[in-house]
Amino acid sequence: MDSGDLKIFQAVAEEGSITKAANRLNYVQSNVTARIQQLEAELQTILFYRHSRGMILTPTGKTLLEYAVKIRHLLDEAHKAVHDSPIPKGSLSIGSLETTAAVRLPAILASYHKQYPEVELSLLTGPTEQLVEQVLRYELDGAFVSGPIEHPELQQERVFEEELVLVSEAAETDFETARRKSVLVFRKGCSYRGKLEEWLIAEGIFPVKSMEFGTLEAILGGIAAGLGVSLLPKSLINKLEVEGTVRSYPIPAVFGKATTVFVHRRDLLVTTAFQKFIEFLKHFG
Numbered sequence: 001m002d003s004g005d006l007k008i009f010q011a012v013a014e015e016g017s018i019t020k021a022a023n024r025l026n027y028v029q030s031n032v033t034a035r036i037q038q039l040e041a042e043l044q045t046i047l048f049y050r051h052s053r054g055m056i057l058t059p060t061g062k063t064l065l066e067y068a069v070k071i072r073h074l075l076d077e078a079h080k081a082v083h084d085s086p087i088p089k090g091s092l093s094i095g096s097l098e099t100t101a102a103v104r105l106p107a108i109l110a111s112y113h114k115q116y117p118e119v120e121l122s123l124l125t126g127p128t129e130q131l132v133e134q135v136l137r138y139e140l141d142g143a144f145v146s147g148p149i150e151h152p153e154l155q156q157e158r159v160f161e162e163e164l165v166l167v168s169e170a171a172e173t174d175f176e177t178a179r180r181k182s183v184l185v186f187r188k189g190c191s192y193r194g195k196l197e198e199w200l201i202a203e204g205i206f207p208v209k210s211m212e213f214g215t216l217e218a219i220l221g222g223i224a225a226g227l228g229v230s231l232l233p234k235s236l237i238n239k240l241e242v243e244g245t246v247r248s249y250p251i252p253a254v255f256g257k258a259t260t261v262f263v264h265r266r267d268l269l270v271t272t273a274f275q276k277f278i279e280f281l282k283h284f285g
Contacts, residue, residue: 073138089118095143129189146191147261160260182228196231199255
């Protein structure tokens with residue numbers, strides 16, 4: 001068993017499919033199948049349950065996955081430690097809520113890249129739940145998520161405070177009508193979606209009629225077209241409201257306040273690139 005075997009095993013475990021794992025790794029499907037079979041033979045255990053729709057980890061497979069994630073992280077960390085220098089360089093993978101990426105991060109990332117051009121920055125957007133899991137699995141160095149996040153393996157820093165408002169099409173002038181429309185939301189795991197649904201249920205509006213969208217642009221376009229409403233940061237829609245594209249309404253403070261935190265693992269190797277990024281956050285926060 002070597003790091004290559006663990007890489008293939010982890011890909012199959014996460015994709016739940018030999019075909020999807022092979023596509024992700026750009027490997028021949030038969031090679032992935034053979035490597036998994038060899039790994040099972042070497043460990044003398046069954047790592048996956050096979051069924052018509054894919055593959056599911058067995059209990060021993062779940063145990064191996066925990067070690068595979070840790071081992072691959074340690075190898076990556078060793079590479080970063082050896083190549084770290086006083087001048088920030090190397091890779092830096094950051095995750096973010098879509099709304100934060102749209103409003104808060106452009107100035108930070110542009111300024112950071114201008115000062116440290118040798119750092120290879122990558123930004124992945126998604127809902128809080130997904131981003132936290134990716135940080136825990138060492139897939140991201142850190143992420144901007146809706147807080148607070150209480151987890152023994154994570155450290156968090158408060159960075160932004162957001163006022164959340166109900167956003168509707170500009171032509172809508174009645175708050176009572178607006179809040180009873182279908183809600184346009186990201187997939188499950190989005191903290192703003194959770195707050196919106198909790199508020200509507202507290203107001204006696206149940207069941208909540210929702211439509212899921214994959215991007216912020218799609219949600220904003222749907223709102224402007226009168227398809228429904230959503231709960232979004234005031235800072236995000238200020239310009240659109242001035243332009244007359246959308247309209248916003250305040251909601252009770254218990255649901256209308258959100259704290260954005262930056263989370264990372266406590267055992268993360270703090271490279272020069274990462275340390276400088278944290279310093280930028282303190283300057284822009």
